[in-house]
Amino acid sequence: MPVVAFPGRPSPSGACTLAAAIDRYLDQIPVLTTRASYDDTLARLIDVAGGASPVADLAPEDFAAVMQRWNGAAAATWNRHLSALTSFTTWAQRQELLATNPARRLTRRKPARRGDRAVPRARLDKLLGDDAHGLRERVLWRMLYETAARAEEILSLNVEDLDPEFRRARVVSKGGAIEYVHWATGTARLLPRLLKGRTAGPVFLADRRAPTTGPRAPAAADICPTTGHGRLSYPRAEYLFKTATRVLDPHGNGWTLHQLRHSALQHLAAAGRTAAELQAKSRHAHLASLGAYVRLGEHTSARVTADTDSAARRHPR
Incomplete structure (x- = not known):
């Protein structure tokens, strides 16, 4: 009898890929604005770690490389992108796709309490x-x-x-x-x-046409x-x-x-x-x-x- 693998879970021939896991994760986010915001961060994760790599192989070094892009950004921007990574990590652990926490070395930054952010x-x-x-x-x-x-x-x-x-x-x-x-x-x-x-x-x-595949x-x-x-x-x-x-x-x-x-x-x-x-x-x-x-x-x-x-x-x- 042939074995049918559950979508997104490890199959007999290999582990769940990072790209497949991220697609499943984004699909279950009901709020469009949140999904679009997280998609930008997780696309960077795919670029760094490789979409074809097993999601179980994610390491703290991968997350650190992703966040390096926003190292000089404001605390709110840093925290927004970090939230995308930690939310994906929590979901992947619940799905038993990820045994460790690659975000464990990263911490949220404290925004400045005061300051006039309005433009004259x-x-x-x-x-x-x-x-x-x-x-x-x-x-x-x-x-x-x-x-x-x-x-x-x-x-x-x-x-x-x-x-x-x-x-x-x-x-x-x-x-x-x-x-x-x-x-x-x-x-x-x-x-x-x-x-x-x-x-x-x-x-x-x-500015450009969107890729179809x-x-x-x-x-x-x-x-x-x-x-x-x-x-x-x-x-x-x-x-x-x-x-x-x-x-x-x-x-x-x-x-x-x-x-x-x-x-x-x-x-x-x-x-x-x-x-x-x-x-x-x-x-x-x-x-x-x-x-x-x-x-x-x-x-x-x-x-x-x-x-x-x-x-x-x-x-x-």
Whole structure:
């Protein structure tokens, strides 16, 4: 009688490959934004360890080589990629595909507790009004700022999720909840030019056509049926944004996409919006979570200092 191997488990002729295990793991993640985020990290793991290698052979050195790519990144970025590796490890151990923990030598990094992550409004206006940047980037940056949404949510949008009449889009937020984000006139004016009549597929497309086969082939839902291009990835979008904003950043580092969310909420707080209004815009479950976003930063300090400058209050003779 022939033996039929269970998909993804070791077969009589060999062990489960890393690529097969990662495919099974990603397939069982219900939240699209989480799946897309983890896919970027695990694709790097396949590049380092080899997709055809047995998943049981993963070693701490493989995970260290993967994380080396983000060694100089912010603590939040490091922790996000490490979470993808540890989540895959936990799943593989439950499936009895992996006996050890290759992530045991890696630790999460502690983000800085304070610091003004918002971009000054004048610099942001200069960036968003610069036609030298590509149309795709200008729409993405404006939509992120005007919606105050998470970057993963906006990058995961499909054309079918858009409701241009009411300037809103349906997103899958943390935990898988279906919510709506709203944009303003700047996005509304540029969005039709970006879509060019497209009625389906990802809103934000990569520069190249997506491969149809091989380990880099994306899911069908991540390919535009009109152009054949795949969905723009978070790492690529982040790289382009940091590169474009280095000239505006006084420190020369460039900004992160998440800073657009910080900036939107902080600017609304500075304009006097209530906590309830900010919660509605940010879609945080708890008001306490808004603290990191709406702490008035250095631009408020500068304004207060200028307003209380004794020299400025002197009357001309």
